[in-house]
Amino acid sequence: MSVWIDSLLAVLAVFLAVRCLLAPTLPQCVFLFFAFGLALALAWARLGAVDVAIAEAAIAAGFLGVLLIDALRDFAAPRTHGETAQKPHFLTQVLLGAGLVVFLYVALEAVWNVPDGGGLTALAADNLPRSGVDHPVTAVLLNYRSYDTWLEVGVVLMALLALFATGGKELFRRPVVGAVDPLLRQVILFFTPVLFLVGAFLLYLGKTEPGGAFQAAVLWGAAGILLHLGGWPVFAAMPRWTRQVLLTAGFGFFLLLGFIFMSGGSALFEYPVAYAGVLILIVETLAALSIAAALTAIFAYFNGMKAASVENEIPDPS
Amino acid sequence: MTPAEIVTVMLLVAGCFFFLAGTLGLLRFPDLFCRLHALTKADNLGLGLIALGMAVHIASPWAALKILFIWLFTLMASSTSCYLIAKFQRGRAPKPSEASAE
Numbered sequence: 001m002s003v004w005i006d007s008l009l010a011v012l013a014v015f016l017a018v019r020c021l022l023a024p025t026l027p028q029c030v031f032l033f034f035a036f037g038l039a040l041a042l043a044w045a046r047l048g049a050v051d052v053a054i055a056e057a058a059i060a061a062g063f064l065g066v067l068l069i070d071a072l073r074d075f076a077a078p079r080t081h082g083e084t085a086q087k088p089h090f091l092t093q094v095l096l097g098a099g100l101v102v103f104l105y106v107a108l109e110a111v112w113n114v115p116d117g118g119g120l121t122a123l124a125a126d127n128l129p130r131s132g133v134d135h136p137v138t139a140v141l142l143n144y145r146s147y148d149t150w151l152e153v154g155v156v157l158m159a160l161l162a163l164f165a166t167g168g169k170e171l172f173r174r175p176v177v178g179a180v181d182p183l184l185r186q187v188i189l190f191f192t193p194v195l196f197l198v199g200a201f202l203l204y205l206g207k208t209e210p211g212g213a214f215q216a217a218v219l220w221g222a223a224g225i226l227l228h229l230g231g232w233p234v235f236a237a238m239p240r241w242t243r244q245v246l247l248t249a250g251f252g253f254f255l256l257l258g259f260i261f262m263s264g265g266s267a268l269f270e271y272p273v274a275y276a277g278v279l280i281l282i283v284e285t286l287a288a289l290s291i292a293a294a295l296t297a298i299f300a301y302f303n304g305m306k307a308a309s310v311e312n313e314i315p316d317p318s
Numbered sequence: 319m320t321p322a323e324i325v326t327v328m329l330l331v332a333g334c335f336f337f338l339a340g341t342l343g344l345l346r347f348p349d350l351f352c353r354l355h356a357l358t359k360a361d362n363l364g365l366g367l368i369a370l371g372m373a374v375h376i377a378s379p380w381a382a383l384k385i386l387f388i389w390l391f392t393l394m395a396s397s398t399s400c401y402l403i404a405k406f407q408r409g410r411a412p413k414p415s416e417a418s419a420e
Contacts, residue, residue: 181405187398194391 006046013039026075030068037061050210051137054202058218063295066225070302132276134208141212142280146269149213150254153287156294157251163301180231188230195223203288207277213284217291224296228303235296236304247297250290254283322374329371336364350407354400361396365389 016039020032041057044050088096124136124144131139141149199219206212227234235243257279258268266272271279340360347353369389373382 181402184398184402187394190394191391 009039009043009046013043027072030065030072033068034061034065037065051212051215054210054215055218058215058222063218063221066299067302070299130273130276132271132273132278132280133206135206135210137210138206138212138280142284143269143271143276146254146258146283149287150251150258150269152214153250153254153290156291157247160247160294160297160301163298180229185230188226192223192227195219195226199223199288199292203284204281206284207281213288214291216284217288218295220288220292221295221299224292225299228296228300233300235293236300243293243297246293247290250283250287253286257283322377326371326375329367329374333364333367333369333371336360336367340364351404354404358396358400362393365392 013036016032016036020029020036023029023032037056037060041053041061044053044056121136124140127144128134128136128139131143133139133142196219199216202211202219203213203216204211206216224235228236235246238246254269257271261270261272262268337360340356343356343359344353347356366389369385373385376382376385
């Protein structure tokens, strides 16, 4: 029975991906992308990787979906791919094709050649008592390979900086256009504490079970985005220094910690065993706060950009 | 089969029926408002019945409470978004009967 469900899910994911790529209009493309993300999240859940499933559903289908819908409004006039897309240069096509073939080869090679005993799984499990947490995924992400996680926090920050660089930050403080629906405001007010609580729960749960900084950050970021949409631009209204501290706290504390222990003679991001648990919790909390702030800021910026273009062109239809 | 299992299966089948009917309505109904009507029925009743079935299946009071909250939150979110979509469509097209979903 479960083989049938899994096969159906695999077929569904590939089918949705193909439909998404071949969709004739942009809105269809975006909504098929949502469906694809949710199918993928279900697939991850079936594989037992609940962490990845939550992250996939929340970041890929949720946050990216919000950005895509927001971007969709800029293409309100019906426009098909055929009219806008230029045929890429021959060399570009060849290079893209070659890159895809290499990528597929590497991916297949990696799947087929998993060493007996699951590679590093045993090593990770053996060192779990020294890592300060009880969940292997959290141990890998925030202790063994914390370098990767640190850079991921940096990537989110970098995305926001790139946005600021392209448009100027004055767009950022613009209020939402038009009156916000009172019902929407009430529902947002109701959901804000719920989102905050569930985020904090996921963050703390990461110590022993699937969950962690990125999953918590997306929920907190969702609360920030909803508040912004409801006419409370919480993040944009903060004083400048508070915003700066919030955005850089995760990345900065991670880096500071790494250098402090490096100066003590150990490797970068090598935590002392006695404090590892506490330190990981602090790092995770700050990283989650920073990522949530960055996600809110990215959305607020896009929304401000939209508001600016509406003021310049046509009045809002509703 | 225990009585609890029979009840679970009946509730799940009934829930799936509402989702099927909602999907059929989404595909076949003529305009956006009818489609929203069909969709919210699927969300409210279909998900409610499936949640009830799962609560009977798991048979733990805490899990049942969590499932109840999942249903309530989904209900709030889906009815709010339904209302917002309908309001947006009304603002855009003055005659609801002529409005189409795309």
